[in-house]
Amino acid sequence: MRALVFARHGDPARVLRPAEVACPAPGPGQVRVRVTARPVNPSDLLFVQGRYGRRADFAPRPDGPGGGAPVAAAGFEGAGVVDALGPGTAGPPPGTRVAVAADGTWQEYVCAPAAAVLPVGEGIPLDAACQLTVNPFTAHLLLDDLALREGDSVLLTAGASAVSRMIARLARRRGLRCLAAVRRAEQVAPLEGGDAVPLPAPTGTELVERVREATEGRGVDAALDAVGGSVGGAALRSVRPGGRFVSYGLLSGRPVPVPPEALIFHRTRVSGFWLPERLERLERRGESAVRRVTEDVVAAVAAGLPGLEVAARYDLDSYALALEHAARPGRTGKVLLTG
Template sequence: MKRAVYSQFGTPETVLKFEEAERPQPGEGQVLVKMVLSPIHNHDLMTIAGQYGFKPPLPAVPGTEAVGIVEALGAGVTNLKVGQRVAGGAEQTWAEFYTANAARLVPVPDSVSDETACQLVAMPLSTKMLLDTLDVKEGDWIAINAANGAVGKLLAQYGAEKGVKVLGLLRRAAAVDELAKTGFTTVVATEGADWREKVRAMTGGAPIVRGIESLGGDGANELSSILADGAQLVSFGAMTNTPLKISAGELLFRNITVKGFWGAKPPVKPERVGVLLGELIKDAAEGKLVLGIEAAYTIDQVAEAAKASGEPGRKGKIAIKP
């Protein structure tokens, strides 16, 4: 079978290769899955670059989420059947076949597209867990930068369901109209000098009590500048791959607090994760949750796919297919 692989950490489009390998065998509690579609997440690229929260032993096969067809069952697996289409978190998913813990996979209804199913867990589930832990109530304002990413769109959708108001920040003015087509209209571009005045006009001067920071670098100072005194800034990502910058004055004189969020270490109880995942499956089956793919590349095009994933202005994820 074909699989993507890297033997050193570095720029993904440089270090990623593909190779032929033996098909893996499922162990106890595992299933063997024939991959259909696997998205490229930012954390996948950060892992390949050696900049994520853990470093896998090398050589390594990347990929952390996919949709596929159950090919074989390991010992003790009773919750899944051969031939079922399943989605969920796994490891080494950029391969024609991969093994996964059966407990982490869920059957996908026929009404859910492969494009949505392959990215059903990482970003949507993280967004729901994030909302669960923000300690906000109906009518509160929260803000998020990199608002045209999957988390920004999902936060606007799920926040609205709870009556929480979400303000999005974008770097490009042209992206504001694009985002409005998805129903996310409380969005401001930070290109112009008067963007903070636009924020105040959009919120009616109401306090913004939480900020979700996904850029890193100067994104933190920019976002904290529109937060209310005593607000909380949550570091959720680092798309710029640069250290978080926030002035001491924001912390000392405005009592802004900073905390991190990592979905790999869920801040909610396991049973709550199960409930949230069930909500996502239901939403996807009913067409309330639709996640697009801009393009899919075959495994032997993995370097090209990684490069495309880093291009600005994408309207959906880049994915890997067999």
């Protein structure tokens, strides 16, 4: 089968390479999925770069490139059809359309625990299903963790991103007000219609001033930052005394400056959010908690949750073009790897 693998961490455009490898056999409790659609997410690229929360487990593959050289496959999510079940597995039967969360989805077949495979109905196209297990769960759980009350406000950096647009829709349903920081005027349109209050191209003092104006000098109750750097620092300064600041992305690649005054005098609660760790905590709460969140996420996606639009589709063999497209400034919609 075809796979996109890498033998060392680095620039995905340089270290990723196509390979023909053996199709994996599902073990006990596992489901094998024939993956046909995969998004190019920032987390996928960070993993290849070696900047993710964990590094790749490079394992020898006798059937792979270099005659057994240790390699790892890229990709954390995708969608397709169940192909086979491992011994004793009570999972979705072969032929079921599913979304799958697993390591190495940038290949044609992937094996995953049955719990990591979510059946999707015909009402959810595979283009959306392949994006179901990362961004929608991130949006839901970020809002759950904030535990804001109706009428509270939240600031979103990278306001036109897929996750921010999802959060804005979900927040409105909870009676929350969103302020969305965007870099370009053309990014305002997708945020209109009450999902967010767009703020033009702010960094530093401009963002803080606009938030103060929009909140009548109070500041927002919480800020969700996907950028870091000066934008993240400005978002932190935009939070009211006693409010929350959550970092969940590093799009700028720069650290968030946290002045001691924010912690000491303003009592700002600063924390981070990493989806794999958050899902582990959710699982420790039991099956009913996991089922509730999963049902909410699937229902929101089926109802047309924004942020699942597709910018372009590229076959696995055209991965270089896909990576270039995913890196374009001002891109709207997700770049998918198909085939």
